[in-house]
Amino acid sequence: MTRDMTSGNPLKLIAIFSIPLLIGNIFQQFYNMADTVIVGQTIGTQALAAVGSTGSISYLVLGFVTGMTSGFSVVTAQKFGAGSMDGVRRSVCTSVILSAGLTLILTLVSMVCTRPMLHLMDTPEDVIEDAYAYIIVIFGGIFASFFYNTLSCVLRALGDSRTPLYFLILSSLLNIGLDFFFILSFHMGVEGAAYATVLSQVASGVLCLVYMAKKYPQLKMSREDWRFDWGFAWVHLRIGLPMALQFSVTAIGMMALQASLNSFGSTVMAAFTAASKVELVFTQPMTTLGVAMSTYAAQNLGAGKYCRIKSGMRAGLILAGASVVLATFAVTLLGRFFVRLFIDSPTDEIFSASQTYLNTIAVFFIPLALLNLYRYALQGMGSAGITVLAGAIELVMRTAACRILPPLIGYQGVCLASPMAWVGAFAPLIFIYIHRMRKLESEPQRLRAA
Numbered sequence: 001m002t003r004d005m006t007s008g009n010p011l012k013l014i015a016i017f018s019i020p021l022l023i024g025n026i027f028q029q030f031y032n033m034a035d036t037v038i039v040g041q042t043i044g045t046q047a048l049a050a051v052g053s054t055g056s057i058s059y060l061v062l063g064f065v066t067g068m069t070s071g072f073s074v075v076t077a078q079k080f081g082a083g084s085m086d087g088v089r090r091s092v093c094t095s096v097i098l099s100a101g102l103t104l105i106l107t108l109v110s111m112v113c114t115r116p117m118l119h120l121m122d123t124p125e126d127v128i129e130d131a132y133a134y135i136i137v138i139f140g141g142i143f144a145s146f147f148y149n150t151l152s153c154v155l156r157a158l159g160d161s162r163t164p165l166y167f168l169i170l171s172s173l174l175n176i177g178l179d180f181f182f183i184l185s186f187h188m189g190v191e192g193a194a195y196a197t198v199l200s201q202v203a204s205g206v207l208c209l210v211y212m213a214k215k216y217p218q219l220k221m222s223r224e225d226w227r228f229d230w231g232f233a234w235v236h237l238r239i240g241l242p243m244a245l246q247f248s249v250t251a252i253g254m255m256a257l258q259a260s261l262n263s264f265g266s267t268v269m270a271a272f273t274a275a276s277k278v279e280l281v282f283t284q285p286m287t288t289l290g291v292a293m294s295t296y297a298a299q300n301l302g303a304g305k306y307c308r309i310k311s312g313m314r315a316g317l318i319l320a321g322a323s324v325v326l327a328t329f330a331v332t333l334l335g336r337f338f339v340r341l342f343i344d345s346p347t348d349e350i351f352s353a354s355q356t357y358l359n360t361i362a363v364f365f366i367p368l369a370l371l372n373l374y375r376y377a378l379q380g381m382g383s384a385g386i387t388v389l390a391g392a393i394e395l396v397m398r399t400a401a402c403r404i405l406p407p408l409i410g411y412q413g414v415c416l417a418s419p420m421a422w423v424g425a426f427a428p429l430i431f432i433y434i435h436r437m438r439k440l441e442s443e444p445q446r447l448r449a450a
Contacts, residue, residue, distance in 0.1 A: 004081075004159060004299070005017065005081075005159060005295065005296045005299045005300065006081055006299050006300050006303040006305055006308065010296070010308060010311045010312040010314075010315045011315035011318065011319075013296065013312075014289070014292050014293070014296055014312060014315050014316060014319065015315075015319060017159065017161050017292050017295065017296070018161075018285075018288050018289060018292040018319070019161075020161045020162040020165040021156070021161040021165070021288050021291060021292060022284060022285055022288040023165050023169075024161070024164055024165035024168045024169075025284045025287060025288050025291075026281060026284050027165070027168045027169050027172045037341055037342050038176070038179040038180065038183060038193060039051050039183070039190055039193050040270070040274070040342045040343050041342075041343075042180075042183055042184060043183065043189060043190065045266065045267065045270045045343060045350075046126060046127055046130070046266055046270075047127075047130055047189070047190055048270045048273060048274070048342065048343065049124075049127050049266040049267075049269040049270045049273065050127035050128075050129075050130035050131040050134065050190060051130075051131070051134050051190055051193070051273070052269055052270065052272070052273025052276070053118075053121070053123050053124075053127055053131045053258060053262065053269060053273075054118075054131050054134055054135040054138075055254070055258070055273070055276070056121075056251055056254035056255040056257065056258045057114070057117050057118070057121075057135055057251075057255065058135060058138055059247070059250070059251040059254055060248050060251035060252065060254075060255065061106060061110045061139060061142065061248075061251075062138075062142070062145050063244075063247030063248055063250065063251050064106065064244040064245075064247055064248045064251075065102075065106070065142065065145045065146055065149055065244075066145075066149055066244075066247060067240070067243035067244035067245070067246055067247040067248070068098075068099070068102060068240040068241070068243065068244040069095070069099065069146065069149040069150045069153045069240070070149075070153055070240075070243055070291075070294070070379070071236065071239040071240025071241070071242070071243035071244065071379070072091070072094075072095035072098065072099075072150070072153065072236045072239070072240050073095070073153035073154060073156065073157040073295075074157075074239050074243075074294065074298045074379060074380055074382070075091045075095075075235055075236050075239060076088055076091040076092060076095070076153075076154055076157035076158070077157035077158075077294075077295050077298035077299050077302065077380070078298050078299070078301060078302035078382075079091050079302065080157060080158055080159075080299060080302070081298065081299030081300060081301065081302030081303045082302040082303060083303075085218050086225075088157075088158070088218075088219070089218075089219060089221055089222075089225040090225050090229075090232060091232075091236070092154050092219060092221070092225075093221055093225045093226045094228070094229075094232055094233050094236055095150055095153075095154070095236060096150060097226075097228055097233075098233060098236060098237070098240075099146045099147075099150045100146075102146065103142055103143045103146045106142050107139065107140065107142045107143065110139040110142065111136060111139050111140065114132060114135055114136055114139060115132055117255070118131055118132060118135075120255075120259075121255055121258050121259040121262060122259050122262050122263065123262060124262060124265070124266060124269075126266060127266060127269075130189070130190045133189070133190055133191045133194075134190040134191065134193065134194045135194070137191055137194035137195055137198065138194050138197065138198065140198070141194075141197070141198030141201065141202075144198050144199075144201040144202045144205065145201060147201070147202065147205035148201050148202075148204045148205035148208065151205055151208035151209055151212065152164035152167075152168075152204075152208055154212070154219075155208065155212070156291070156295055157295060157298070158216075159295065159299070161292075163208070163211055163215075164204075164208065167203075167204045167207040167208055167211070168204055170203070170204075170207065171200045171201065171203050171204040171207075172200070174199075174200045174203055175196050175197060175199075175200035178192075178195070178196035178199060178200060179192065179193050179196045181196075182195055182196055238385075239379070239382060242385045242386075242387060242388045243379055243387065245388050245391065246375075246387045246388050246390065246391035247391075249388065249391035249392055249394065249395045250391050250394050250395065250421075252395055252399075253394055253395040253397075253398035253399055253417075253421060254398070256398060256399040256402045256403075257398055257402050257414060257417050257418065259402070260402040260403075260406050260413075260414050260417070261414050263406075264411055264414070267347070267349055267350060267353075268349075268353050268411060270343060270350060271339075271343075271346075271349070271350040271351075271352075271353035271354040271357075272353065272354070272357060272414070273342070274338075274339045274342035274343055274346075274350070274354050275335070275339065275353075275354035275355070275357040275358050276357070277342060278330075278331060278335060278338045278339065278354075278358060279331065279357075279358065279361060281338075282326070282327040282330040282331055283323075283327055283365070283368060285319075285322075285323035285326065285327065286320060286323050286324070286327070286365075286368055286369040286372045286373075287372055289316055289319050289320055289323065289369075289372065289373055289376075290372035290373055290375060290376030290377075291376060292316075293312065293313070293316050293373055293376045293377040293380060294376040294377065294379050294380035295380065296309075296312045296380065297309050297312065297376075297377045297378075297379075297380030297381050298380035298381070298382075300312070301380065301381050301382065306437070306440040306441055307441075309377070309381065309437065309440075310437055312377075313373070313377060313433075316373050316377070317370075317373065320369040320370065320372075320373050321369075323369055324365045324366055324369050327362070327365050328362045328365055331358040331359075331361070331362050332358065332359055332362050335354065335355050335358040335359075336351055336354075336355060339351065339354045339355075353411060356411065356412065356415055357414075357415045360412070360415040360416060360419065361415070361418065361419055363419070364419035364422055364423065367419075367422045367423045367426045368419075368422045368426075370426050370429075370430070371390070371422050371425055371426040371429065374426065374429040374430055374432075374433050375387050375390055375425075375429055377433065378429065378432065378433060378436065381436060381440075383432070383436055386429070386432050387429075389428065390425040390426075390428065390429055391425070393421075393424045393425045393427075393428070394421040394422075394424065394425040395421075396424070397417075397420045397421040397423075397424035397425070398417045398418060398420065398421040400420075401413065401416055401417035401420045401421070402414065402417050405417070
């Protein structure tokens with residue numbers, strides 16, 4: 001079901017759109033976490049450290065995929081907001097063609113560069129082989145990530161945030177089942193967890209494709225829709241590339257963080273991995289609001305209803321405040337409980353290291369929530385290039401913190417690296433958003449009543 005976000009109460013629209021998106025994002029994290037939990041519980045702490053050590057490398061590539069497909073869908077949402085279904089179909093076809101080409105390039109480059117990157121990050125010798133075995137399978141399945149993300153982003157661009165949720169839930173359950181099947185029955189180790197992830201994502205993509213073919217007759221493509229136009233493709237790349245680079249630039253900073261973390265040994269690495277997964281679950285409302293704002297802003301920009309973007313941002317700030325309270329409570333008071341889900345019989349050292357990280361980041365959840373809100377809103381407004389600046393600031397801040405703080409204050413310095421990056425990246429975005437809104441509102445001939 002499509003959802004027009006260019007009319008109606010902004011708070012209600014964003015909240016209703018966000019709820020299935022939030023559930024879907026949480027299941028996406030469970031989907032990603034299933035490997036970590038099952039590996040930690042069935043194989044051991046060393047294997048958990050190995051899978052955790054690949055997180056930043058994985059994000060470097062798969063984050064690029066997520067950013068690119070999200071950027072493509074901004075164009076789709078703008079065409080939908082403008083009421084142009086011909087434009088929507090052309091946008092979808094262009095997105096598919098571009099995604100296919102990028103899949104081939106990214107797969108080849110990532111598989112060649114995987115081992116050098118692991119060595120560059122000083123991955124400990126006792127985990128590097130497992131880390132390589134896991135991530136090389138994930139990179140071999142980049143096509144699955146492009147497949148699912150392209151189709152799910154199209155559905156969300158049309159205001160349908162429920163359908164991707166349903167398929168993601170089914171895929172998450174499949175992933176868990178395959179994890180146990182490959183690891184316990186076939187004794188495939190960390191490779192089995194990686195194969196489970198790829199196969200489950202393929203299943204999600206197939207379900208999205210079948211559903212779209214049956215339920216969205218307006219998306220039935222003609223030969224003319226598939227005609228590739230470099231000018232129209234550039235419209236997509238102009239938004240998609242900056243968003244993709246933003247994710248990848250952030251990932252480079254995470255690689256610097258991982259390299260710094262690796263010097264503390266596999267036990268601390270495992271603790272940090274478990275705590276990071278807890279963080280990802282409970283900060284999902286912040287990310288979800290950002291994604292919802294991207295679709296909301298894109299549709300209203302396409303419709304020329306600029307006043308509604310500002311009122312939507314006010315609604316987003318209210319919802320962001322609630323998400324901060326929830327996340328702070330969860331990670332500070334329930335952190336030990338959730339860490340137990342990842343590690344069988346965690347030691348006091350693991351509990352201490354994981355809780356230190358969770359307590360540290362909780363102090364900085366407000367700038368993280370605002371960073372997501374303003375970054376995605378600007379992306380939906382077509383200012384994707386600006387968000388690369390925020391990503392570059394994140395990279396500089398996170399890398400500098402990793403270099404400077406650990407020698408001075410030890411592991412606490414690693415814990416402070418991401419919060420410092422959030423603060424640095426958020427600061428310029430609010431001023432850029434204000435400037436962008438003033439520029440839009442100075443065009444009265446296009447401004448419509450909210």
